[in-house]
Amino acid sequence: MLYWPLAMPANVTPDYKHAEEAFRTAKTADEKIARLENMITLLPKHKGTDHLFADLKRRLAKLKEEAEGGTGHRGAHAGPEIRREGAAQVVLVGPTGAGKSSILRAITHAEPEVGDWPFVTRAMQPGMAFFEDAPIQLVDSPAVAPDTMPVHLLGVVRGADGVLLVEDLARDSLLDDLEAVTTVFSERHVRLVRERAEAHDRDAVRCLVVANKTDAPGAADRLAVLRETVADRLDVVPCSCAPHARESRPLGGSVADLPGVLFRWLRIVRVYTRTPGKRFERTKPFTVFEGGTVGEVCALVHRDFADQLRFARLWRGPAAAALASPHGGGGDPLTVSKTEAVQDGDVLELHL
Ligand SMILES: Nc1nc2c(ncn2[C@@H]2O[C@H](COP(=O)(O)OP(=O)(O)OP(=O)(O)O)[C@@H](O)[C@H]2O)c(=O)[nH]1
Ligand SMILES: [Mg+2]
Structure with missing residues (x-):
């Protein structure tokens, strides 16, 4: 008979082991x-991992207490852990x-405090932005x-799909700030990069610089530099949160355009899925990243479907658009297997 050590389930993922x-x-x-937080994020959540999950959480609490000099004081402001939701987390x-x-x-329903004094935000806080019907989770941070380095930030950044490095175009110190x-x-071994060279390089995080306050005096020169x-x-x-910027887009910047920018940046x-024999109705999309199959x-529709799929019918481009039209016609679908890469707007009918 085989004995597994109590807190070491057999079925953890390669990402978790990494x-x-x-x-x-x-x-x-x-x-x-940060790395323990990452392990907790990557641990598959089911009955077999309950003990390990509890054990990791205990170790995390202890490490944080130690890091804060045993007072727990900063922890009081650290806020709840951020659960990943939506198509991507930034x-x-x-x-x-x-x-x-x-x-x-x-651009979300969240209502974090905003102020013109230093260090207004004390805790991480998520909110959901939408580009059309695609939800993108934004996480505000101290x-x-x-x-x-705010205590929770490094762990969340390592697990995220990207970082928006917000810079202040009203300030002469913006290059020093950056x-x-x-x-x-980088002192904590996280590199903010344009593109990650390898998917498993967890020390590299994709980063986009958001040059905010394009409405401020002198912003054009600072943006150029x-x-x-x-x-x-x-x-x-470029970006501006000023209400008038939604119309005037100073230097091409408006926060209203950010969801679209993020949707494309995140790829x-x-x-959309269609039930065989039923009229197609465009409901909430399933989302993957470019290159997804x-x-x-x-697997997103149902845990077992990827194994059981015999083939799929796929409507793409004009055929997908025709399917969604009031007449519900639709051109001829393609017949594809599970290795086919999907494209934005595809409609799939799964045959098991
Ligand atoms: N003119 C102008 N002011 C802005 C813009 N965006 C934010 N502000 C102002 O800048 C100040 C700081 O904004 P916050 O959103 O609190 O900045 P923050 O980065 O969250 O600051 P911390 O929480 O301290 O890290 C506030 O007074 C805002 O009203 C903008 O696009 N243009
Ligand atoms: Mg803030």
Whole structure:
């Protein structure tokens, strides 16, 4: 008979094992916390992992207490853990006052405090932005300053699909601010990059610079300097949270355009399903990232479907549009297998 050690279920994923290895090699307290948070995120949640889950949470609480000098004081402001929801998760990071919370307020239903004094935000807070019918989770965070990494931030950033580095175009110090933020991350072995070279490189996180306050005096010159300075490593998107910017788009920036920018930047692909023999009605899409397959979509519809799929019928482009029209016609579908890559707007009919 085989005995498994109590807290070591057999069916953890390769990603989890990878995270566990990373945790073992962590040196600093911040690293340990971040990597343990990552393990907790990646642990499959079912009955067989209950003990391990509880054990990891206990270790995390202890590490945090130690990191905070045993007082638990900073923990009181750290806020709840952020559960991933939507098609993708993106974290707003940056110096104090750049407008992270203003962005969250403008394009989600969340109502974080906004203010013109330093370090307004004390806790991570999520909100859901929508590009058409695609939900994108944004997570607001406390400011990053030299030598200051908010306790929960590193773990959330490592598990996220990307980071929006919010910069303040009203401030002359914006290049120093940007340098300070990227340094605080790199000192903790997280590189903010335009593209990740390898999917499993968990030390690299995709990053887009959001140049906020395009409405401010002097913003045009600072935007030009910022663009030139980071051109070789990061892309910059202009933004303004000022109410009039929705119409006037100073320097091409309006926070209202951000969901669309994020949808394209994240390469989200929406796929709709159709029940065989029934009229097609466009309901909530299933979402994957570019390169995702019919098999991946199947697994989202039902855990067992990817294994059971015999073939799928697929409507694409004009055929999909015709299917959604009031007459419900629709051109001829393609017959595809689960290895077929899906495209945004595809309609799938799964045959098991
Ligand atoms: N003119 C202008 N002011 C802005 C814009 N966005 C935000 N602000 C102002 O900038 C100040 C700081 O905004 P917040 O959203 O609180 O900044 P934050 O990055 O969340 O700051 P912390 O929580 O301290 O890290 C507030 O007074 C906002 O009203 C903008 O696009 N244009
Ligand atoms: Mg804030």
